[in-house]
Amino acid sequence: MPEIRNHIRFILNDEDVTLADVPPERTLLDFLRLDKRLVGSKEGCAEGDCGACTVLVGRVSGDEVVYDSVTACIRFVASLDGCHVVTVEHLTKGGGLNPVQQALVEHHGSQCGFCTPGFVMSLYGLWMRDPNPSRKAVEKALQGNLCRCTGYAPILRAAEAMSSYGLPEADPLRAERLAIKARLLTLKDGKRVEMGEGAGKVLIPANLDDFAALYEEYPEARIVAGSTDVGLWVTKFMRDIGPAIFIGGLEELKRIGENDGSLRIYAGVTYSEALPTLIEHFPQLTELMDRFAGEQVRNMGTIGGNIANGSPIGDTPPPFIALGAHLTLRKGAYRREIRLEDYFLDYGKQDREPGEFVEYVTIPDLPAGEIFAVYKISKRREEDISALCGAFRVFVNDAGVVGMARIAFGGMAAIPKRAKAVEAALVGKPWTTETIDAALAVFAEDFTPITDMRASAEYRLLAAQNLLRRFFLETQGEAVRLKREVA
Ligand SMILES: Cc1cc2nc3c(=O)[nH]c(=O)nc-3n(C[C@H](O)[C@H](O)[C@H](O)COP(=O)(O)OP(=O)(O)OC[C@H]3O[C@@H](n4cnc5c(N)ncnc54)[C@H](O)[C@@H]3O)c2cc1C
Ligand code: FES
Ligand code: FES
Incomplete structure (x- = not known):
């Protein structure tokens, strides 16, 4: 049996976070807004549909830290062990607006502004991979972001102009990446995580064999992978999901x-x-x-x-x-x-x-x-x-x-x-x-x-x-x- 740890660890922007006793149902969005008072990420629908809560989650994959846009409203905090969470607040780290934000301002891509942080984060994820995206790539990156005000055309124009406000090479977060990778690697200690008791229990297996052993031991537990179904049971039906086994970080299952x-x-x-x-x-x-x-x-x-x-x-x-x-x-x-x-x-x-x-x-x-x-x-x-x-x-x-x-x-x-x-x-x-x-x-x-x-x-x-x-x-x-x- 692997060694056991009783807390999770991740990086939020540039802060090291250690949490014990996280309930299985605690969403990342609630954690950001209520615990951390990082209120840039918004709650529009609480079901993964509107993108107002979009943040980036990075994890070490091979030689790199790979960042994905995700909806924080249906992502559980317990799934973040060993990850780097980047919220819209972090984008101004270099002082001033990030090029993606600047492009949205200049092209009038924001009116009421409720959806804007989500658009910024989706576009930021795209800009890091592809600073000069085609219209098709922009539309694909924004499929999960809804706006009731601008009619999308200004947002699409901003997306196509992002690189004229700056290139990813000069992004302060890019410079941060190597240090983040080193910090994330120190969090990978090969241990199983066990927190809480009974219906509040969170289990994060150390590896695939450990998952098989744990699920055999706790057959009543709820498996949580990407939480795009399970997340809604919590936010829409107010259901408890614990005890829960979080498997999203298992490389062998990828x-x-x-x-x-x-x-x-x-x-x-x-x-x-x-x-x-x-x-x-x-x-x-x-x-x-x-x-x-x-x-x-x-x-x-x-x-x-x-x-x-x-x-x-x-x-x-x-x-x-x-x-x-x-x-x-x-x-x-x-x-x-x-x-x-x-x-x-x-x-x-x-x-x-x-x-x-x-x-x-x-x-x-x-x-x-x-x-x-x-x-x-x-x-x-x-x-x-x-x-x-x-x-x-x-x-x-x-x-x-x-x-x-x-x-x-x-x-x-x-x-x-x-x-x-x-x-x-x-x-x-x-x-x-x-x-x-x-x-x-x-x-x-x-x-x-x-x-x-x-x-x-x-x-x-x-x-x-x-x-x-x-x-x-x-x-x-x-x-x-x-x-x-x-x-
Ligand atoms: C906005 C939105 C849009 C969506 N659009 C689509 C769509 O277009 N088409 C579509 O098909 N679906 C769609 N879905 C549903 C959802 O994305 C999929 O069903 C998704 O594949 C579920 O995977 P997950 O990893 O998120 O599962 P989870 O939510 O983590 O789990 C779902 C269920 O599977 C169980 N489970 C997970 N992994 C395992 C495993 N390895 N072994 C045994 N049990 C397991 C869990 O215990 C749970 O019962 C959408 C969801 C949202 C929120
Ligand atoms: S609040 Fe709408 S996708 Fe999260
Ligand atoms: S600017 Fe208001 S919803 Fe998009």
Whole structure:
């Protein structure tokens, strides 16, 4: 068993912070505003949607300190052990305004100012990586920031002009980075953290094996990864989540492996971390990943959390099921592998024993000649949960006949689910409009969707049918091209 520490340690701007007995539910935003009186970060929505609370969180990764924009309202203090938190107050460290702030002032990018600190922090994170960003890069970095006043155009103009007010090389915080890295490395002592008692208990495992041992010992504990789901249970439903095991800092859960014609993604990999490899293997996922939440949530939310949560409207299960993904579940030292589609048993019920956790998901590469696409339907293009999400994969043979079909939907049932009757209606039939028309009729055998705030049952059924039709139409050219290539 690793040595135990009874407190967490992190750096806030340039202050060393040591805290014992932090309740699992304590959010970073409350800590900043109420305990530290750092009131630059604002509370707009308290659900990760508006970005008014955006701060940067840095951690040592390889040789560097990597900074991500995150929403402090749904980030828990206990998840910050070994991290550097940078708030908007720190940006004026060099005296005067930071170039990002100066650009916003000069381009009239702020009116009531409530959203402004969040915009500043998102843009600051972008400017550090890319001082001359394209319009597309700016829009992507700001997907998770809402403003009711300026109409965005002045903010976008400011973003495009940031580098004319100064370059990251001259940023005082950049000069600070080496010293911060050294300070963060001294915080990495390889110990397990245990604080509090009973429902107030916080556990931070020392490593992956320690996590497995701890969860076996405390099967009633709540696992907290990126907290983009769990955070809302606290801020919106006032729920207690302890005892809680915080796994967001476990490097071993952040691995991505590419071997034997498949991609292995460990549970703690965030969307932002998974994105480059995921779309290299499956370029068809590009739009879906681009429309997944906003930048801050993509920097926190994990692939494992999206699957483990078992939500019927999570965006990764439909494409992963269509691709034939497997899940590796672990309890203590024992591992078992199941098909992802078998993990979802019923609403809120998954095939996971007490003390068992999701270790990684394995997604086979798409075999040559197969056609694959995924579509997300939501009310807003960005920062919105799916009303439904459909993933389609077919193989059409040389004779123009469907040899294989795997279709999966989210938002159409109590769980992410395959459309087995629709698949059966396609396999062995010519890949033609007539076959598609016949398959549309059997959707109702697979799904009885519900009406909720995102869509009515009728809309969902019709939209799902139309997605199959769209897939067929869009892939006509693709099928012909693949057939030619095979020939
Ligand atoms: C503003 C906003 C926008 C969002 N947009 C989208 C969207 O577009 N599409 C979408 O699908 N989702 C969206 N979400 C939901 C959320 O981001 C995802 O479900 C996310 O992947 C959850 O991962 P997490 O690491 O944050 O999980 P957490 O919140 O930490 O945990 C979620 C659940 O999974 C469990 N868990 C976590 N890791 C493991 C593990 N390894 N083993 C077992 N159990 C585990 C936890 O105990 C908890 O029950 C959004 C959320 C917010 C706040
Ligand atoms: S307060 Fe809206 S995202 Fe945090
Ligand atoms: S300036 Fe008022 S909300 Fe953005």
